[in-house]
Amino acid sequence: MDVVTLRLGGELMAIPAECLREILEPVPVTRVPQAGNFIGGLINVRGVVVPLADLRVTFGMTLTEATPDTRMLVLELPIAGDEIVVAILADKVHDVTGLDPSTLEPIPPVGTRWPPDFVRGIGKWQGGFMILPDLERIFTQGAQKGSLSAVAEEGV
């Protein structure tokens, strides 16, 4: 399968290319009070109001200021039977690459700080490792009353 590789919180991540609708230069974000940090913003994508999520909150990464490389990726994800449009932040987007799903390895039970529920597997890329986040599960839980902030805190 094709994946988009991106850097976030110092880690390399991969998102299935079929989910990706577009990549945006950062646009103004409207904070959503009481929504928590994970999906705490809204952006205007050509007249459509799209929630903006920050996977760094999910994975308990340090939040840093935006840089000239920062991008927003608009994704379309199947969540609980519906296609939901959501944007995520990336510190830098690399490129689209092929990934053989059979080479994916499960996340090691010890020695990582990632909440294992939210990782589909670990892949290899250019001699390093990359994480495939389980976006469906992350956002399904995110849709359930912002419970994700609690989950994310456990991950820290």
Next chain:
Amino acid sequence: MTKTILAVDDSPSVRQMVRLTLTGAGYSVVEAVDGQDALEKASAQKFDAILTDQNMPRLDGISFIRKFRDTASAVGVPIVFLSTESHEGLKQQAREAGAIGWMMKPFDQAQLLAVVKKVAGA
């Protein structure tokens, strides 16, 4: 002359209830197990009324009504659509397809007789 009614339903128990009720009241009843069966039987014989269910294998009730109404033998044959009350929209579709009336499921024998009498006469 004995009036003949075609009862279309994939449920044998519903067909039995219809048959017993109507034969008891002096009608003659022909049964069809689904829309396709009904289409064949209704093309071969002129019925005084047809009662049809919606959800059936091969051909559903509304599609049956629609196809049957396209044939010449359908002229003047009243069709009663047996619908479940939760499907207001279906009833409308059945009307548009060419049903003359409808009956809510579940119905009892008295209701069934009243409706058949209404569309086919005694």
Next chain:
Amino acid sequence: MDEEIGGLFRQEAAELMASLERGLLDLERAPKDRAIIDAVFRDLHTIKGSGAMFGFAALARFVHEFESVFDNLRQGTHGVDQAVIAVALRSCDHIGRLIEAPEGAEAASAELLDALRLAASGETAAAPPPGWSLVFRLGRQVLRLGGNPRLLLAELAELGAADIRARLAAIPALDALDPQDCCTGWQASLPATVPQTAIEDIFLFYRDDMQFNLQDAASAPDLPAAAQPPAEAPAPPVPAPSDPVPVPDPAVAPPAPVREAPAAAPANPPVAETMRVETGRLDELMDRVGELVIAEARLSALAQRFGDPSLLAVTEDIQRLSSGMRNATMSIRMVPIGSIMGRFRRLMRDLSQTLGKPIAFTTGGEDTELDKTVIELLADPLVHILRNSADHGLESAEARRAAGKPETGSIELAAAYSGAEVLITVRDDGRGLDAEAIRSQAIARNMITADAQLSQSETFRLIFEPGFSTAKKVTELSGRGVGLDVVKRTIETLRGQIDLASEPGKGATVTLRLPLTLAIVDGLQIEVGGENYTFPLAAVEECVELPPEFETEGRSSSFLNIRGGLVPFLRLRTLFAIREPVPPFQKVVIVSAGGQRIGLVVDRIVGNNQTVIKQLSRLHAHLKCFSGATILGDGSVALILDVPQLVSLGRAQEDRLRDQHGERAA
């Protein structure tokens, strides 16, 4: 003629006519009173005599005949009835016209006299017994679909229909006649004792597509056969359904169109100037208007920035046009709620039969309009609520009798405007809600703890929570595992609210509050801590300065005195965890919902704008304070504040404050 004497006659005639009219009206109430009949006769006689003397020949001729009719009545056996009175009153008016303008009026004399004689002859046709007068015409396709008019007529006859006649006026000439078309109409009269529903039930399958005119014969003087042209066939030429081709007998049915009483059955009802439009196109139009409004806001922001007067002028034009376009588009989408009320009549009728409870179902406010999306989504919740009222709310006829109530339970469905909301109420006069039973049920289901302090309305609202059901026995209607929580969910999707009120033994009222539209509203944009939010303008009552003593957040009272009324207020800054420093001169926006007011403290009022409502993503559906989002002129997103939610937050705070005061006092 001597004008003076003529004038005197006119005056005398006016008095006589007034006396005559009085006499006729009295006679209507006491038809056999000889004294009144004699008085009427005397009045007529005097008018005739004086009229002839002063040269009103046409008047004299007319009144002479009029008088003869009454003379017959006076001597004959046939009493004075409604029909006679009706024609006599018209004749009385005619006398006035014969005095004012004898030449023009006389033409009508003969017709009136014919009617008068016919009415007085006592023929049933002329003086229909009180009862129903029915005129109907089935849909053109009905024979092809197996519809059988003969069976309908047989059913009518079973109800006691008399004088069934075919109405052949709409049958086209033979060469244009398709024998499979049903062109024949029928008329019949039925005894007054037949209930209206029994007549309507006969046409149950046909009502969607037919002309049906059922009137109380007494109140419909134009309908009796006396008003029918004699060309109507006396016998009912009913197409026999067993014959595949029901050709009307040409001997009875002259092919040429026959004159038909227009009031009875308008063969061609006036065509409303409407056209059908696919709803998808309306949605698209609304989307385009939404985009236009957003683009206009951007243009407006740019024009403000550049300050070029001609650019500003064009911008104002565009603003005006887009605002007009928005209103026009929205009005196209508005649908009267009556459009879905019809199907509830049928539902209630069926429920009444299934449950064996007599139910009088009434509707009101059918003209109230809502956005079509709201209407569509509303149908299912209303079915649930109505079914619940019929099944659980209304008692059985026996129980009602025992409770001293009329056996027939009443359920009323009504809609009305209230500000930017529409209130839809379902009211029954049943047993009412049992707060204690609801409470113990909720405790049994672990929905609340045994020591939970709930107000009555909070308790009532529990029945809309998932998993709640007080039905002791599972009835055919309610035991389907689908509860009232579905209602609550749908209404919340529509950004509406449910209220419940009940008085034990007297009934319950469910009130749905719904926004008029889900698409575009007028908004009031405000700013707090550098963030922009929008209020639906219709919910805003006024904006006031925050009094200096409230500038900083204190623990003192959080009420504002607005013209003598105490209004609780909330600081959006606190509510939304904004840490920016507090600017001077904060404002308070006073909003109301459900008849309650609260104030919301903001930094700055930005101004009014058209607000295209964008639904929030499912990922944000749990947020209570926002009803949606919108896009501002600079392209940024602003959240729309959910006023009813904020109001209930404010009232909750008020309750807390009151409790604290109470404790201190105690």
